[in-house]
Amino acid sequence: MDRTHAFVDESGNSGLDTSKGGSSGFFIVCAILVAEKDLDAAYAQAEELRKRHFQTGEIKSSNLKVKDADRRARILNELAELPFKLFFTVVDKGRIHKDGGLRIKTSFIKYVNGLLYERLFRAYPDLQMIVDEHGGQEFQESLKSYVAARFIDDLFGDKDAFQTMASKDNVLVQVADFFAGSVAQIYEKKASEEAVLAYKKILRDLTLGMLEWPSKYQTLLLPPTDESGYADYQVHQEALRQADLFSERVGEHPDEDERLQLSILRFLRFQSEFVTKDYVPTAEIVAHLKDSGFGDINDQRIRSSGIAKLRDSDVIITSAAKG
Template sequence: MHNHIAFLDEWGNNGLDFTKKQVSTHFIVVTLVLPKDKKDEAERIIEAVRKQFFQTGPIKSSKAEDDAKRRRAILSALVEAPFQIFALVVDKRQLTSEGLHYKGSFYKFLHGLADRELYRTFPNLELVADMHGSETFMDGFVKYVQANHIPNLFNQASFGFVNDHGSVLVQAADFIAGTLARCYDETVISDQRQSFIELLRPKLLTLKFWPDVFAPSLVKATLNQTQYNPVLADLSVNLAQDFVHRKLSSRSPQDVDQHTCLSYLLFHFRHIDPTRYISSRELIRHIESRRNATVSLHYFQTKVIAPLRDAGVLIASSTKGYKLPASERDLYDFVNHSNTIIQPLLSRINKCRDQIRLATDGAIDILERTEYDSLRRMID
């Protein structure tokens, strides 16, 4: 039984000769993911958006072109629908393989990057994509996805094509892909890209980049040294990316939740605001939207954040939430926040120890066992 359904569309072309005017620098894949029982509600909301802004025609990013005000209004209406966004942004300028100059190989490579993670996260996903190329190519592409990205015969995953005129959810994916193009592609990039990303942020399940390099193009550039230390920022990002890459193939629910949480922290750090803390509630909601299940605060703290830190990932925390550290101030926030927890705990243990020793004339010392040596030294 399919638990989730996803609607996929793309922006860009397969050209790699960047001296030509119409060749995009990036290729963008956008998938709108939602539980199947939310499909009717999503279609109803998006159809209302289509009628309001496009009248009798389909929703098309190209129809908004460079009208940033109109694009923001359409985005604001679209994100009311109950979907989450999985997006892949590929810098084609980094594609150096000769084989990728062929259309079939090019699309297989790009969909391979996107579909692998989608089917890893949603093994029973029903994926619907807009048509591309000839019928022969489409038939071959379906077989390729089934062979490489649908995990096994026991899962009920499927893949199919539709014409975008027949699906308002595919149309919405088209509009969002075109919007992300205006955030990253050099041929259409907009000075309003920050506002577009802000509107999409609550819906972004994953924003994946290839190659995955630190690209602070959307980070505010007015930060002073107390807010942003490039050495610490690079270290935070590199350690986080290393963990994400190491856990990419894991299907363990805890590993997937850690990957989800850290990917969100990375995205926010790199493309929204590296100084802002993200609340536990926001991070938990993001994990819940991906696994479609409730996550407790205790689980989040002990099975997500704690293992990430144990693995060497730098995560600062304060009463305001969590973030990747970008400055010394972030590091001291973490130490100070931890100190407010550690010091009272040590004090309570010491009071308990003193009371027991006093009552038993020193016969019982609850910290005398070997496994408590470090704790005893701290208290003493």
């Protein structure tokens, strides 16, 4: 498998007391994933966009106010033309125990970012990751040791596997910041309904997965009030619960088929919660798996080694002729 490059940045702060002024309700971590063959083009196109929209400054979400939704959507649309995919971790700080170990900033940063790192290093055996800097040099070294101990066996044998870098020195880390900040506006309910729809439309085809933590069995939409619609909603809640239970059962060391099943499941979950369309065509699953490092996989393997085995494990997946 060719090398994949990940560029990671965040939106939000680590404080768990969300009632304090200026404290975010959510902490969003975004990874930009670029194939080795597309790296030079991604850097060049991102730099052109930075100069066009931000002149001498960084591509930074906080430089745009909530009222600048049209400008944000234009920039997101232009960024969507770059050769990359996205993966997010979304942490609801209001659901974390405020007296636990995560109240300490360094522990919070390591653990929450680790939720993302774990999935990426598991999905991409040959991965180079560059993350925005946190704190001083001592913390940078402790973060590297934390990642090495938990997610990859030979990190110190490859000096490029995990690096920290100031966002001002890497335009693709800046792109991660912009997407993280845009998703934060959705979760923090700061953006208008029209803006949310525009942002989601852009994110739909770029996003490989979105991990919400702590796990919760609810969509981003309110439950329907009519009886039949509410029944469908309840089935969807149970499907989400079974999906999480399956992920927990598989654990940290899935075999090849289980990796396939997890990748399909995360994609379907993202589509059902974030995109809210009725069915996902098989062709979109094929494209997602290719972007996730599985290479060329045919429909038969998706059905037999993926969907069928998920159903055998009590995961609720419906299908129809159109998807």
